[in-house]
Amino acid sequence: MTQIDEVFVSPATGRPLTKRGEATRRRILEAAEDVFADLGYHEASIVKVTERAGVALGTFYLYFDSKQAIFEALVIDLNARVRQSMTESMAGATTRLEAERGGFEGFFRFTAEHPALYRVVREAEFVSPATMRLHYERIVDGYAAGLRAAQSEGDIDPRLDPEVAAWALMGMGELIGMRFLLWEQDSEGAKPTRIEPGVFDAMMLFIANALGSNEQRKGEAS
Amino acid sequence: MTQIDEVFVSPATGRPLTKRGEATRRRILEAAEDVFADLGYHEASIVKVTERAGVALGTFYLYFDSKQAIFEALVIDLNARVRQSMTESMAGATTRLEAERGGFEGFFRFTAEHPALYRVVREAEFVSPATMRLHYERIVDGYAAGLRAAQSEGDIDPRLDPEVAAWALMGMGELIGMRFLLWEQDSEGAKPTRIEPGVFDAMMLFIANALGSNEQRKGEAS
Numbered sequence: 255m256t257q258i259d260e261v262f263v264s265p266a267t268g269r270p271l272t273k274r275g276e277a278t279r280r281r282i283l284e285a286a287e288d289v290f291a292d293l294g295y296h297e298a299s300i301v302k303v304t305e306r307a308g309v310a311l312g313t314f315y316l317y318f319d320s321k322q323a324i325f326e327a328l329v330i331d332l333n334a335r336v337r338q339s340m341t342e343s344m345a346g347a348t349t350r351l352e353a354e355r356g357g358f359e360g361f362f363r364f365t366a367e368h369p370a371l372y373r374v375v376r377e378a379e380f381v382s383p384a385t386m387r388l389h390y391e392r393i394v395d396g397y398a399a400g401l402r403a404a405q406s407e408g409d410i411d412p413r414l415d416p417e418v419a420a421w422a423l424m425g426m427g428e429l430i431g432m433r434f435l436l437w438e439q440d441s442e443g444a445k446p447t448r449i450e451p452g453v454f455d456a457m458m459l460f461i462a463n464a465l466g467s468n469e470q471r472k473g474e475a476s
Numbered sequence: 477m478t479q480i481d482e483v484f485v486s487p488a489t490g491r492p493l494t495k496r497g498e499a500t501r502r503r504i505l506e507a508a509e510d511v512f513a514d515l516g517y518h519e520a521s522i523v524k525v526t527e528r529a530g531v532a533l534g535t536f537y538l539y540f541d542s543k544q545a546i547f548e549a550l551v552i553d554l555n556a557r558v559r560q561s562m563t564e565s566m567a568g569a570t571t572r573l574e575a576e577r578g579g580f581e582g583f584f585r586f587t588a589e590h591p592a593l594y595r596v597v598r599e600a601e602f603v604s605p606a607t608m609r610l611h612y613e614r615i616v617d618g619y620a621a622g623l624r625a626a627q628s629e630g631d632i633d634p635r636l637d638p639e640v641a642a643w644a645l646m647g648m649g650e651l652i653g654m655r656f657l658l659w660e661q662d663s664e665g666a667k668p669t670r671i672e673p674g675v676f677d678a679m680m681l682f683i684a685n686a687l688g689s690n691e692q693r694k695g696e697a698s
Contacts, residue, residue: 428651
């Protein structure tokens with residue numbers, strides 16, 4: 255499922271990329287992340303991406319057809335990486351609530367390190383609506399499956415609709431990340447690297463309530 | 477608080493608008509809503525707005541200084557109107573859960589009638605970040621106050637942080653509206669006028685759980 259396992263093919267040669275080709279593709283994508291985040295889609299250009307990546311213009315076209323193509327590849331790549339960050343942070347969780355905590359930690363950590371995520375996804379609504387949908391749907395698919403599994407294990411409220419709950423939780427994370435991470439800065443203008451623990455805990459209480467998790471119900475009974 | 481009660485001043489004359497002036501201002505704003513929604517900020521122009529509104533270019537400048545100024549006025553205006561739609565739908569609610577149901581009905585009804593809302597707010601991130609913040613903050617302020625009042629009446633979980641809960645609920649509504657209203661269409665491409673009742677009820681169950689409302693707890697005890 256993740257980008258990491260995919261085989262990339264050069265649009266110019268039609269052949270799978272070598273290890274070295276994959277490294278160059280990654281370098282171009284990382285430059286594109288900076289350029290699109292700094293300038294926005296309209297002001298960004300292929301030349302600015304190749305200058306930032308330190309590759310020749312001809313090299314770019316071995317990997318991507320157009321500005322639109324690299325923008326779409328960047329959305330897909332950020333999506334794969336944010337999901338990987340969430341999955342890694344969820345490893346070892348023994349309850350759905352622990353998995354939620356881990357997943358949101360992974361999401362916010364990635365967001366703090368890659369503020370381009372929000373900007374690029376929002377511009378995708380105008381530049382490539384289908385790619386924006388793909389971004390959300392790929393997150394929801396895994397999320398709903400996790401909630402469904404927790405329901406069948408009796409770990410969360412069986413009456414919840416897993417898909418609606420997944421959209422609700424994703425929207426919640428998106429705006430809380432925007433407000434309490436991207437909008438925050440200290441008196442010198444520095445951005446925080448994580449959400450203030452009190453806010454995170456308040457969010458987790460909201461989620462525990464919403465999911466009607468066993469942990470939460472035990473807590474109330476005790 | 478709402479735009480409706482505000483007194484508008486002409487940037488050209490510095491004087492408050494007459495009733496007729498306010499009607500013209502409204503006509504220009506409605507044209508701008510269509511133009512910005514159809515074309516996006518970059519492709520939109522003052523000339524296209526005045527053509528759509530059927531007013532002379534000179535008339536435009538009696539009300540707005542620039543393309544940026546009318547875009548910002550449109551965000552503020554849509555914000556005031558979506559809040560009014562929510563407030564109207566909440567009238568008569570006797571519990572917080574009824575108020576939530578009414579508020580979300582009002583939000584989704586306005587969204588179905590004004591798909592420009594989402595597009596314009598998302599473009600505002602690039603065109604005028606301060607106006608985008610204002611949009612969210614004005615919704616959250618009223619929302620958090622409502623939750624705080626419900627807490628002091630013992631109607632919802634007293635442990636919740638009202639501000640964090642308000643951001644969570646707003647994010648939830650935003651993505652559920654996007655997925656189940658704006659993305660939906662029937663086989664002829666027609667957009668629905670409201671969210672499918674099963675999805676709406678699933679969202680309300682999630683909210684009732686999250687808020688730990690009295691109604692919800694009574695329902696579980698019975």
